[in-house]
Amino acid sequence: MITIAELRARNGKMSQKELAMEIGTSQTTVCAWEKDISVISSKHLKKVCLYFRVSADDLLGIESPGKKIS
Template sequence: MSLGKKLYELRTNKNIKQEQIAYDLEISQSTYCDWENNVSIPKRENLLKLAEYFNIDVKDLEEEIYKITINNKKSAIALVNSPNSKINSTEAIIKVAESLEKLTNLFEKYLEKNQNLSK
């Protein structure tokens, strides 16, 4: 289950509207809507507020965020967010992209070497 689905389930089980949660958490309704639709991920302080609001352990919400979501069309985009991380998700994406580029270069060199050996 994604974080958005979990938030939706918690909200609808309590029969609460998005607008009410947003008001209670002092955030915009569109921000909460983005969380529920997996468009964005709440910051640590908002995760704590959500856990308190729904009277659940914050780990129940965090476990959904730790998962890596990969959307593969023509290129892969990895979204990584950890409340214990010292970098934000944008920095994490850049690091993942740099690592993938290095890995691709190594793999290309490996293929070139093996093609030369087979000749």
């Protein structure tokens, strides 16, 4: 599983505010996702995935088919 915070860090230490502007939400919302205070909507999950070019499975911690989930 990869976190949004890790993706931001890999993207030139992108701030929460910068990501929020890119995907059409607020910095407060991005912060809430990262602190597990709020659950990301499917609309924003898709935008985050497209922006960082990762799969939703990666962000949600879903294993590849054929692998056992512990």
